[in-house]
Amino acid sequence: MSIRINSNFDSGAIDVVSAEDADNIRLRIAADAGGEFRQWFHFRVSGIKGEQMVLKFEDMDTTAYPPGWENYKCRASYDRETWFQVDTEFDGKTMTVRHMGQADTIYFAYFAPYCRERQLDLIAEIGLHPACNVEVLGETLDGQDLDMLIIGDDWDHEKLKIWFIARQHPGETQASWWMEGMLRRLLDDSDPVSRSLLQKCVFYVVPNMNPDGSKRGYLRTNAAGANLNREWATPSMEHSPEVFLVDQEMREIGLDFCLDVHGDESIPYCFIANADAIPNCDPRLIELRKSYEANLAAVSPDFQTEHGYPETKPGEANLTIASAHIQNTHQALTMTLEMPFKDNDDLPDEFMGWSPERSRKLGQSCLDALWAIHGDLRK
Ligand SMILES: [Zn+2]
Incomplete structure (x- = not known):
């Protein structure tokens, strides 16, 4: 089944570089108006039940606060109420998130959104x-x-x-x-x-x-x-x-x-x-x-x-x-x-x-x- 990423909803934001396979999703954090700040993300991924997801957030060294990604764990939710931490690594440039899909659709965000x-x-x-x-x-x-x-x-x-x-x-x-x-x-x-x-x-x-x-x-x-x-x-x-x-x-x-x-x-x-x-x-x-x-x-x-x-x-x-x-x-x-x-x-x-x-x-x-x-x- 093909996967799909969407952020066209209240408080949604992400730029998709490529998303052909669940284990090779490449993303870039979207910019605020004016282009100076990039740090917030919130998006849904569909078609991932039983798939081992690997999401690579690129160019994280050019975001607003790169130290923010050190020892940080990405938040995820299936029901949009409970937001839990998922496996996250940061090498100074790319942030890699790994998660096994347990339902058809999952949401990821920088922090539990408040729409x-x-x-x-x-x-x-x-x-x-x-x-x-x-x-x-x-x-x-x-x-x-x-x-x-x-x-x-x-x-x-x-x-x-x-x-x-x-x-x-x-x-x-x-x-x-x-x-x-x-x-x-x-x-x-x-x-x-x-x-x-x-x-x-x-x-x-x-x-x-x-x-x-x-x-x-x-x-x-x-x-x-x-x-x-x-x-x-x-x-x-x-x-x-x-x-x-x-x-x-x-x-x-x-x-x-x-x-x-x-x-x-x-x-x-x-x-x-x-x-x-x-x-x-x-x-x-x-x-x-x-x-x-x-x-x-x-x-x-x-x-x-x-x-x-x-x-x-x-x-x-x-x-x-x-x-x-x-x-x-x-x-x-x-x-x-x-x-x-x-x-x-x-x-x-x-x-x-x-x-x-x-x-x-x-x-x-x-x-x-x-x-x-x-x-x-x-x-
Ligand atoms: Zn503040």
């Missing part, structure tokens, strides 16, 4: 809760709605304003699984941490900052090829309306805390990238950041503070990045949370690697850490 349809399902579900309002901030370049969820008593201006944003980088689907975990816990009417937080805070949540890149199957950019997490100094409606609209909303509403949720291609740990290096950073913000990290590490062994990005010298923060721009503008604690594509090497799972379920649980734990420090957030 746009699922996103809309989640927003519809959360939006039905009496404590939640859904506000459309505007339209993306592909004409999709940019949604914000408002959770809590937003008429009460005494309450702390807590912001969560995710998927600026659309290929970092961990961030959407994190959102599912966080949002469902926050709206659990029997959860004491959530109930207490909603007494004192209002939550402004942008579950997907980049709907166009998510649907198109990109790693890092929107439809215009803009890397949204480098647009915060000079966003525009023509090039980066997603950032323009959210930045404007943050200024109108105000902000006491913000977490921007991401995935990191190379580092096999969860960590915080801080904004300590903004000009004249208030030492209070650095102490708050350390306290948040310590509280998160205390409730989740999937979070740690030893491994992460190198420190930036004081005053030299890149203000095009969301966390630095927001912390500098609002003088309020703002952090980037990174989860791995590989695994947490302190607590590895051989079958799944880092997974949707572990991302959800970290989202739940982030509310515990927020609850521990919320009393100190008032400016």
Whole structure:
């Protein structure tokens, strides 16, 4: 039986070099708009039941993050719900994936995908809760709605304003699984941490900052090829309306805390990238950041503070990045949370690697850490 490869669906992306035989499939990762970033893939292979598949991903040394392929394991799924790791090797140039087909059709992806349809399902579900309002901030370049969820008593201006944003980088689907975990816990009417937080805070949540890149199957950019997490100094409606609209909303509403949720291609740990290096950073913000990290590490062994990005010298923060721009503008604690594509090497799972379920649980734990420090957030 002949095999067939297709990626013409929500968040699908791959370039097929040749696919005549199951044991000699040659692929190349497709580029985001603008051509600068290649790293995300998601495709289905049909006609493979009982076949020993060998997939060769070529030119991996020219992708956006070649170290991301070292000790990385490709994800696969038969039912599009459970994504497991498959046999993967990387020689510095070619990534080879081997797998025996157990059904007619299989899906492969960089990480468990979180498609746009699922996103809309989640927003519809959360939006039905009496404590939640859904506000459309505007339209993306592909004409999709940019949604914000408002959770809590937003008429009460005494309450702390807590912001969560995710998927600026659309290929970092961990961030959407994190959102599912966080949002469902926050709206659990029997959860004491959530109930207490909603007494004192209002939550402004942008579950997907980049709907166009998510649907198109990109790693890092929107439809215009803009890397949204480098647009915060000079966003525009023509090039980066997603950032323009959210930045404007943050200024109108105000902000006491913000977490921007991401995935990191190379580092096999969860960590915080801080904004300590903004000009004249208030030492209070650095102490708050350390306290948040310590509280998160205390409730989740999937979070740690030893491994992460190198420190930036004081005053030299890149203000095009969301966390630095927001912390500098609002003088309020703002952090980037990174989860791995590989695994947490302190607590590895051989079958799944880092997974949707572990991302959800970290989202739940982030509310515990927020609850521990919320009393100190008032400016
Ligand atoms: Zn990112």
